[in-house]
Amino acid sequence: MxxxxxxxxxxxxxGLAALDGVGFEILQGSIFSVIGPNGAGKTTLFNCIxxxxxxxxxxxxxNGRELTGQKPHAIAKLGVARTFQNIELFSQMTLMENLMxxxxxxxxxxxxxGGFMWGRKSFAGREEVLHRKKAGELxxxxxxxxxxxxxxxxxxxxxxxxxxxxxxLAMEPKLILLDxxxxxxxxxxxxxxxxxxxxxxxxxxxxxxxxxHDMAIVMDISDQxxxxxxxxxxxxxxxxxxxxxxxVAAAYLGEDDPDECLA
Amino acid sequence: xxxxRDHYEDVxxxxxxxxxxxxxxxxxxxxxxxxxxxxYLKTYYIYVANCIAVNVIAAIGLNLLVGCTGQISLGHAxxxxxxxxxxxxxxxxxxxxxxxxxxxxxSLSALLGFLLGLPALRLEGPYLSIATLGFGLTITQIIGxxxxxxxxxxxxxxxxxxxxxxxxxxxEKYYLFAAxxxxxxxxxxxxxxxxxxxxxxxxxxxxxxxxxxxxxxMIYKTLAFAVSAFFAGLAGGLYAFVLGYIQPxxxxxxxxxxxxxxxxxxxxxxxxxxxxxxxxxxxxxLTLRNVLDVPVLGDWLKSLSQSYFSxxxxxxxxxxxxxxxxxxxxxxxxxxxxxxxxxxxxxWKARSDRGRRG
Numbered sequence: 001m002x003x004x005x006x007x008x009x010x011x012x013x014x015g016l017a018a019l020d021g022v023g024f025e026i027l028q029g030s031i032f033s034v035i036g037p038n039g040a041g042k043t044t045l046f047n048c049i050x051x052x053x054x055x056x057x058x059x060x061x062x063n064g065r066e067l068t069g070q071k072p073h074a075i076a077k078l079g080v081a082r083t084f085q086n087i088e089l090f091s092q093m094t095l096m097e098n099l100m101x102x103x104x105x106x107x108x109x110x111x112x113x114g115g116f117m118w119g120r121k122s123f124a125g126r127e128e129v130l131h132r133k134k135a136g137e138l139x140x141x142x143x144x145x146x147x148x149x150x151x152x153x154x155x156x157x158x159x160x161x162x163x164x165x166x167x168x169l170a171m172e173p174k175l176i177l178l179d180x181x182x183x184x185x186x187x188x189x190x191x192x193x194x195x196x197x198x199x200x201x202x203x204x205x206x207x208x209x210x211x212x213h214d215m216a217i218v219m220d221i222s223d224q225x226x227x228x229x230x231x232x233x234x235x236x237x238x239x240x241x242x243x244x245x246x247x248v249a250a251a252y253l254g255e256d257d258p259d260e261c262l263a
Numbered sequence: 264x265x266x267x268r269d270h271y272e273d274v275x276x277x278x279x280x281x282x283x284x285x286x287x288x289x290x291x292x293x294x295x296x297x298x299x300x301x302x303y304l305k306t307y308y309i310y311v312a313n314c315i316a317v318n319v320i321a322a323i324g325l326n327l328l329v330g331c332t333g334q335i336s337l338g339h340a341x342x343x344x345x346x347x348x349x350x351x352x353x354x355x356x357x358x359x360x361x362x363x364x365x366x367x368x369x370s371l372s373a374l375l376g377f378l379l380g381l382p383a384l385r386l387e388g389p390y391l392s393i394a395t396l397g398f399g400l401t402i403t404q405i406i407g408x409x410x411x412x413x414x415x416x417x418x419x420x421x422x423x424x425x426x427x428x429x430x431x432x433x434x435e436k437y438y439l440f441a442a443x444x445x446x447x448x449x450x451x452x453x454x455x456x457x458x459x460x461x462x463x464x465x466x467x468x469x470x471x472x473x474x475x476x477x478x479x480x481m482i483y484k485t486l487a488f489a490v491s492a493f494f495a496g497l498a499g500g501l502y503a504f505v506l507g508y509i510q511p512x513x514x515x516x517x518x519x520x521x522x523x524x525x526x527x528x529x530x531x532x533x534x535x536x537x538x539x540x541x542x543x544x545x546x547x548x549l550t551l552r553n554v555l556d557v558p559v560l561g562d563w564l565k566s567l568s569q570s571y572f573s574x575x576x577x578x579x580x581x582x583x584x585x586x587x588x589x590x591x592x593x594x595x596x597x598x599x600x601x602x603x604x605x606x607x608x609x610x611w612k613a614r615s616d617r618g619r620r621g
Contacts, residue, residue, distance in 0.1 A: 073479045084471075097464075100461055104462060
């Protein structure tokens with residue numbers, strides 16, 4: 001059985017079908033991309049997966065466990081992390097504190113043990129150090145050391161995107177949803193980000209579910225690609241298969257010359 | 264290089280010798296204050312200090328909710344009243360010892376906070392302010408109808424007795440209140456440096472992201488209300504013994520707004536800001552009440568108010584001043600006193616860096 005499976009997922013906004021019978025499978029440790037024009041329902045799909053929206057019908061299974069109908073925090077606990085298209089960092093917190101939010105589920109310090117934290121030997125003190133160390137390793141992996149103690153709201157856009165990736169990784173997810181991680185970046189930053197996504201995937205062994213508009217990137221790194229249009233799945237397969245699909249060319253790549261877009 | 268970093272530094276109370284130095288200065292200043300006040304100033308200032316300690320606790324609590332979690336409350340006078348009445352009734356009517364009574368009263372407040380937090384899950388911004396406003400007004404109305412609590416006539420607080428000590432004078436109470444205020448600061452500070460406090464701030468900055476990181480919004484929002492109300496209840500319980508006599512009208516809407524003004528003036532989200540705001544506004548409040556006794560200014564204000572306002576205009580002078588301060592803060596320094604402190608520190612840092620280089 002596949003590690004992550006979506007079956008017949010539908011979601012309506014008023015009379016408009018944002019998702020209409022979407023289904024696919026993601027294998028452990030693979031990179032799965034979804035592409036499609038604006039309004040195709042890609043972000044809606046993400047929002048359904050991590051519980052921000054409740055789909056009208058269908059099911060989402062992670063290791064055989066149903067995710068639909070669960071709250072976002074419960075889904076996070078099952079091992080789904082995500083980044084957002086429009087960065088949703090905790091802008092007034094430092095970079096380290098942002099990553100520490102990713103460690104939230106691994107920590108146990110509550111109101112009293114936190115409030116009465118008494119020195120580094122206390123439970124809260126030891127736990128803080130332990131998890132800050134883990135977050136520190138991620139900061140190194142993503143080469144963010146120089147921004148460690150800075151409030152993230154004031155960091156450059158590209159760095160913020162990287163911090164968001166780091167924050168999702170701090171959750172040690174099984175499945176990581178990346179909503180346009182390269183949006184608004186120049187070619188060099190994009191290459192850099194893709195390299196990091198690959199490194200991170202290797203290092204953590206998580207499956208990556210990617211929304212991306214840059215076709216070159218998608219075709220380069222994906223194991224499987226799903227093409228959507230108007231909430232419906234149009235085609236699915238390896239990058240090669242998808243590119244050869246006639247409907248894809250019509251819906252997304254432009255009818256005339258698909259190669260031009262792929263260049 | 265990062266491997267050798269001592270991560271405890273991020274949460275440690277003292278990070279430098281300078282910090283220890285200033286802490287010792289501050290602590291000895293607080294310890295010596297009653298002597299200084301009774302010998303060189305008026306003992307009245309000890310009473311002022313007690314009011315300040317109470318308001319510091321309440322402001323820190325409100326700051327946890329408004330500044331850190333991003334939820335608004337216009338009903339904190341309600342929690343404050345619940346704490347005050349419960350403490351006074353438990354000690355005065357039932358003869359309970361002071362500290363347990365205070366703790367029970369504050370917990371009762373926290374329970375009310377939890378209950379008020381439930382609708383807050385579905386309300387935001389102006390709707391939440393109205394809901395909390397309604398709560399604050401309702402509590403005093405209810406208390407005003409309960410004969411057991413003295414109804415409209417009010418309730419006397421008994422002597423403040425802790426074990427063998429009878430804290431009669433303001434100076435004796437001062438040490439208890441200052442210690443409580445200090446403990447409250449420390450608790451809030453630790454809380455904000457650890458897991459629960461981070462979850463609060465995360466909810467304020469982006470609740471969607473917080474929930475996808477595993478923060479249970481329902482639990483943490485209601486928890487923020489409960490903790491905040493606990494602080495308010497604690498402060499209220501102490502306030503009953505500052506005044507010695509409480510009545511429902513004491514805990515009016517203006518009190519809730521005063522708490523809010525303290526944390527806005529101090530700088531939302533900053534604990535030291537909340538303390539500074541509470542100190543400044545409490546002092547102004549108590550001082551401006553007596554502004555008519557000031558030799559020249561008092562007479563001038565009196566004539567001014569009689570010719571341009573109603574006769575009662577001048578009795579509200581403190582609110583006029585507060586309003587102006589709020590407007591000025593919003594216009595020139597939205598981060599409040601905390602922002603002014605940050606800028607001053609930055610200025611001196613830059614200056615000393617320049618000095619070292621040049």
